Amino acid sequence: MLLLDIKNLTIELETADGLVRAVDRVSLSLREGETRGLVGESGSGKSLIAKAIVGVLNRRWQVTADRFHWLGKDLLRLTPEQRRQIIGRDIAMIYQEPSRSLDPTAVIGEQLEEAIPDHLLSGPWWRRSALRRKKAVGLLHKVGVRDHQRVLQSYPYQLSEGICQKVMIAMAIAKNPKLLIADEPTTALESTTQAQLFRLLASFNQLKGMAVLLISHELESVARYTQKLSVLYCGQLVEAGETTQVLQAPLHPYTDALIKSVPEFQPDLAPKTPLYALPGSIPTLQHVPIGCRLGPRCPNARKECVKTPALERQQNHYFSCHFPLTTKGN
């Protein structure tokens, strides 16, 4: 059954000069126990989509969608109260800078215990606090923090970013969510810790069947730990499909450029040789081109590209381009 089913999600920002469309008809779906990567450069709207899913966008943003279903319920039609209940129960999110999303004035133990919902504690009320503590320690062990005593008694500033992020994950999994959204979880971390964290997320996915939506601007780190992949550019979905398939035979020129621009995916590229790069820079939201937003930067753009291409399908591989790349390496 589809956990999350979003069709044609559009997010617009009210500015002084009218509505600015930050996310343009993006579709996204997630099965139970699936890991999906959401890749896009800055301004692609990937964080906005995550925020729209958990419903934390402020009033300046208008969210519309043809379908916005969570386990068959349309989230946009619920009252905020009902929606919050569902999301609070089923979806957890972790952010880019863990030390900033933790309360600096409370010790970790207090914050972690607070994140454990009552219904998961079985026992009479007078044993609740002891159970809570025990559960908090257990959670820390699960995310690979061994000296729980020290961590529980520390304030966020006393811990490294890596540990803080692990604590965030512990808080996120405390309620056994069905979906974990990780918004650039490793950007602030050391490269050695980054791999650790991705492995951690992958293991939770495999052991508990927790679906993971992994958001990042680095294709290479996402590709390694996800089954499905969605690539965004400037608020438009350019390609989606099985990760291996997308990497091996990208159909959209942008995905192709993204893959080729990373030396890691090009093992036969000699050191110090130029990388493949798209010309131009990412347009700002106010100045996006009409039609396919990649248009001006696209190597094989043609006249038809001023019309927004519809999302097409080749088996399980979705793409939106008038002139998809047919074979790899042209």
Next chain:
Amino acid sequence: MTDLLEVQALSKGYTKQQGWFGRQHITALDDVSFTLAEGKTLAIVGETGSGKSTLAKLLVGIEKPDSGQILLAGQPVEISHYKKYNHVIRFIFQDAGRSLNPSQKVGQMLEDVLCFSTVLDQQQRRYKIGQTLKLLGLLDEHAEYYPHMFSGGQLQRVALARALILDPKLLILDEALTALDPTLRAQIVNLLLELQQSSGLAYLLISNQLRLVRHISDSILVLHQGKVVDYGTTTEVFAAPAHDYTKKLINSSAG
């Protein structure tokens, strides 16, 4: 041929106040030596607190070393006289947006750089600014822009223009490529490689991501807690890492 930059046994420590009376001595850099030839790239890799930022600060002269020597083209120099050497070694910040004054036009900023460190007259300065902007793929009009009008990739180009306008020999890039988006990063990498080939610029690349380092750098130096744990050409180090930390780092980047 003498090396462009030679660093000999550089050390630096800080004293940190602890409580009311306690003091703690922290060694940020311990006996670091390396050389860098013209037109080559040296990558300095290490985690936060390994001393790589301190090394950068010492090299550009924001701080003075406790002991050790910095040799530029064979001559020992006091780099902290940055008036004298700042046009040889230039520094690129991690966040280009924050290294630019928000209330100054880019052209004015570049002109200031020339005013401070060169003896060119106004017309020569104009010419130089135009040339540098062109070199980095920017337009003359961009001189009239304020930093907030540029997008991320362009800002990095502006920062590069600011560094290159003094015709330096060495460019220190402090995590300057890490935060960029992939397609823009590829552009900047290409630009840097091109510049290196055409003008023999040397780069000191400070990073904690091995992915790019492997592609760009000729040699690599791994810092761990202020000490050099691995130093050699990139292929050597990747083939046979000597220290556990280096192995861990290579493993984590290879998956």
Next chain:
Amino acid sequence: MSKFRLYLEENNRSPVKQLWREFKRQHSAMTGLVLFITFFFISVLAPFITPHDPYLQVDELLLLPPSWSAAGLVQYPFGTDDLGRDLLSRMIKGTSYTFGFALITVAGALIMGLVLGALAGMSKGVKSSVFNHILDLALTIPSLLLAIIIVAVIGPGLMNTTWAIMVALLPQFVHGIRNAIDEELKQDYVIAYRLDGANSWQVLTRLILPNIWEKLTIMATMAISTAILDIAALGFLGFGAQAPLSEWGAMISDSLDLIYLAPSSVAIPGLLIFTAVLSVNLVGDGLKTAILKRRQN
């Protein structure tokens, strides 16, 4: 170049223009600004636009009511006071005393504050710390109290009041400017600028001052309202402007005995003080909001 507008306007404006755009959108702030400019021009042009001599005592026209009452005269719109002086002319003249002198006071305090604040902000170590602690001490005394003490020492009078308020306002300026400079010095671009070869003076004048002037303006507007209130209060208490001078505070205290006979002679200066302070505060508030909004975009 102006023919081709490749980009939308709003992003291609200089920071100052963006600020003005955000400021213009707030009606209250614009009202405040219009009032402020009006007051400014009245205080500058006061000697030329008064319909009568503000000090001329006309014996036949004592305590004339305002022109909107039946007994009033059109030539004396606000009426006259107990000595037969035209109230409108006295109000206009009073603008330059209360409002104009407040501006001068703040300008003086700002210049002194800039010098001292820059010295404090750019220096480091024991010197700066001692200086700052003394300043912090001075900040604990309310400005009006400090001004009263200073006037008590050097004697009453409008000029002395100006000096006193200037000195009383100084600590908060120095403190604010020092903090603003401190904050700027932490920025990356200051290091970048130094690496370009700039010395401290160049860093201060080309980098820091352009970046803190907005904060300075806000500080100054808030100080102007304090200064207006202080000048009026000291005048009211009899420490400030003396008898014939038509300073608003002094005028209120002069006509306080006549409040039942001629209420307008108390109400009008009071209303003016209120409007002046309001206009200044509206401008200051508007600036603050505009800066905040610009940062959000």
